[in-house]
Amino acid sequence: MGRKEMIAMLLAGGEGKRLGVLTRDLAKPAVYFGGKYRIIDFTLSNCAHSGIDTVGVLTQYQPLELNRYLGIGSPWGLDRRDGGMTILPPYVKQKGGVWYKGTANAIYQNMAFIERYDPEYVLVISGDHIYKMDYELMLEHHKKCGADLTIAGIEVEWKEASRFGVMHIDDEDRITAFEEKPKNPKSNIASMGVYIFTWKALQKYLIIDEANRNSSHDFGKDVIPAMMRDGLRMHCYPFKGYWKDVGTIESLWEANMDLIADEPALSLYDPEWRIYSVSPNKPAQLTTDTAEVTASLVTEGCILEGIVDRSVLFSGVHTEIGSLITESVIMPNVTIGAGAQVHRAIIGEGAVIQAGATIGDPNSDEITVVAVDQFVAVDHQLLEVEPT
């Protein structure tokens, strides 16, 4: 096995509790996004475009659908002879096995995998974020700074800063302080959860962290603060562009709506930076003579007979005559019955909205979620629908 300069470890075990029914049977990275993608497609495509050919995907929560989706990594060019994609679930060892106890522990448990490739650097990313980033440029920055750890950082609004790990940096982008989800943030540079570690340094701190009984084995809470205390060389890689954590119903809905803006901050149409995914392989969408479609994204396999405005439709959606969809995200193979109305909603895969039913309220800011395979009848509008 040849040596790799940098390999990626992609954390994809997140349960995504705050996504409610959308992650009932599904790991968060496998949640649908943007009309034909799943959230994890963005980070995997970033790897593909950054020349990274070895990716370990760490799975834990509800991995069935995610594993099936990832396969051997072909859609992202990761079906390679040396390296490629390897799915890394927790496993049983001679002295018993344990679940991944935290992000750092997940990497710790897979140190043997990393060492097979004897890498100089390890990129640790998560499958929960929507962004386009060239990790190769970040690696150059890491090398130029001679850093032990580089954290990609993005400026966020001050009121948002307390949701993230925030970094204080000096004029040379060196991190002088790191706070995980501070109550009163003193910096608005948020960690994007994208780390490049010099492997030798990471290895040492993973072993130290594992031995610490008081640690929660988390990068943000434990490993990075420990490196900080010991004065390791930590730099921030300032990222400018679109980045969004889609961990909540609101942020998932917003990120979908961001795509239909007049000038979206994240373009899906850059031929140099295609987002790869498993194609549904369905016929082109049919927009009939009763349809009106405006300010929307629509994918293959849809038959549109109703009105669609400011919405994102995944493959195989059928909107019947007289139906109205506004500001909604309609996941694959959903049927919207004749005359049904859907406002500000996220409709799970395979759901059926009966003719004449109404979902959501156009005059409310609340986002209504309809679970996978749910049948919503006219007289029972909120059958198992989870308000947010």
Added chain:
Amino acid sequence: MKHNVLGVINLIHETDELERLTQSRCLATVPFAARYRLIDFVLSSLVNSGMDKIAVFAHTKYRSLMDHLGSGKHWDLQHRQGGLFILPPATDDIQEISRGDLYHFYQHRDYFQRSSLDYVVITRSHMVCNVDFDDVIRSHQEQGADITVVCKREPNHTFGKARKVKMDADGRITAIQDHYGRMISDIISMEMYVMRKELLMELVETSLAQGQDHLVRHAIFSRLGKLNVRAYMYDGYLGVVNTISSYYEHSMKLLQPAVWKELFYRPGPIYTKVKDEPPARYSASSKVTNSLIANGCRIEGTVINSVLFRGVHVEKGAIVKDSIIMQNGQISENSFVYNSILDKDVVVESDRDIRGAGGTPFLAGKKKII
């Protein structure tokens, strides 16, 4: 289940009157239905019927064919054993290329002889359909036929060039004519033949020995008296696409939801080479009605009764009506495109007015700038 049938898609001397659309590509790879190539329909039918050893007998202009089919993985034909075989003419004499298809079958005889499978299905690429070949083979065996020809009753067949077929009350074929004959019959041949492999090999060798080298005209037609040649009547959607008018007509028929639902899904899905195009994007100013829109399109203008392939951009104020715009076409601001077929990568600049005249669509070749 392991299947006992070899597939052959025979591209040798296909009847092709697609003018500029086949200037630099073979008929099999003419883009059709917003994201497919003609060959996808029959290839998917073969795959969906359980065949996993399929050869494409390429003939001329097959560069786009190799690019499209690749390893066959998009049709699930990238197998440990079998899979997809693209076989271009195996001859070192340029003159020989123009010889009939039986000559090339003979050149490719290893493909047949090396296989242990007993039956062969031979098809063309320009029949847009969705056929269950399992059912065809069942019928072939039940009728004890030597050869089964897939046929379709088409009383109003006007577009596309096809052979007419006559059969007796028993379902036995009594006459097959060439594409231009005057025979009166409402049954057309879909150019799909099922027979035992040994019979095919025998027909190839005996015909060639007699100086004859056309599968249908010589090997089959001249033996209608001796062999039990049966028709299998297909009743699904069929588009014979080998002329401009049939190309246009059958493209427009896809706009009928009933045709769309049948052709692309029943009995099995139609596969094609996957591209990573994003979803189609309709802007606030878009007006789209009665149209087939592929992924990757960006629509800011108006689209009526049209077929838009992947990555087409219709700018603000532009109107596309009764037209077919192939991959990556660009219709710039305030232009009007009516009754036209634009091949791949055609750019229509701003404020242009393009229209076909007298029922004939305007045809623009690949990469043209108008």
